[in-house]
Amino acid sequence: MQEIALKGFGEVVKTVTFRVKRYSPENADMPRYMEYKVPVQRGMTILDGILYIKEHLDHSLSARYSCRMGICGSCGMIINGKEKLACQTQILELGKDLIKVDPMGNYEIVKDLVPDLSKLFRNHQKVKPYVLREEESPTSEYLQTPEQREEYAMFTDCILCGMCLSACPTNAADELYLGPQALAQGFRYISDNRDLGFEERLNVLDSKHGVWRCHFSGACSEVCPKGVDPALGIQLLRQLLTENIFVKHKQKGTTRGPERKSASGVS
Ligand code: SF4
Ligand code: FES
Incomplete structure (x- = not known):
């Protein structure tokens, strides 16, 4: 995380917990939530947090994204109970220490946060x-x-x-x-x-x-x-x-x- 801080975001302001829904087709009847501690810097989005988890804490977490600027429409998910684009949602603006992340509803899930559209x-x-x-x-x-x-x-x-x-x-x-x-x-x-x-x-x-x-x-x-x-x-x-x-x-x-x-x- 320090490396990311030096490259772009600045100092760590706080640590939040991401509670992320995990699902895999092999264990379809056992979806579960996993928690990850994510150090947050100003400007970090939910997508940045997920990528931090993937890079530093759990490589197996799956999410879909592409443009990272609210254009491609790939990164929709449910963040603290509301559908949002992960790349357009600032962690600090949510004002919460616990952030619940679910895949979108009404779709089959491919894996974790990736819906089949x-x-x-x-x-x-x-x-x-x-x-x-x-x-x-x-x-x-x-x-x-x-x-x-x-x-x-x-x-x-x-x-x-x-x-x-x-x-x-x-x-x-x-x-x-x-x-x-x-x-x-x-x-x-x-x-x-x-x-x-x-x-x-x-x-x-x-x-x-x-x-x-x-x-x-x-x-x-x-x-x-x-x-x-x-x-x-x-x-x-x-x-x-x-x-x-x-x-x-x-x-x-x-x-x-x-x-x-x-x-x-x-x-
Ligand atoms: S929420 Fe629905 S109408 Fe709005 S951009 Fe996404 S798909 Fe289109
Ligand atoms: S990654 Fe393209 S809209 Fe979020």
Whole structure:
């Protein structure tokens, strides 16, 4: 640790205990917590603490990370009971001497703090997260005004960390539920004025495990590290689907979703 201190963080301010959930598939019926004493320097994050444990105390501890700057979305875990990015959570700011670290919920665990995010990515794929058009290749530029982009702009900030799905009580009860991330992305694309895939996504979004399954606990939006509001996306998606029932009668033959003036003002 002194070596790390000299290289970057400065003097040790205090020592905290990390209580980390350990799990291995070989002993799947025996998950347990292990405690590690971690000397803390100013600026150290939970991820730094975990890497300290790995390097100095227990090489067998597994965690996933990559960018270490809140961009890749790899290091989501439950820190003192709340989903957080480990690389964006300062140890000293937690103000605790005991820090409990669990893997994200609602996922199978590969090992220790590493969740299997396949479900998240599968659900994301199901909503076809790209602009759908009828023509095979573009014939011209698909123009969009800043106001049209604003309709869905917030939802483009999703980094696929999966923390909203971890916090979601509906997913805990229905593991086939599409989940807040995928539903918010469904809204993002069908509210894009360049997209023509409204009907094509309906069988997934408007299904038993789709948008109507959410009961608005709002936990997803509380934990999102990028300020995305998936609960709002789900409400706006419901509004679009409901409007479409009426619009279908007026716009026979179109595959587009209904035109909307603004996404704001919807509670
Ligand atoms: S909506 Fe937020 S919490 Fe959910 S996957 Fe995207 S960035 Fe993570
Ligand atoms: S390591 Fe990339 S977001 Fe934390």
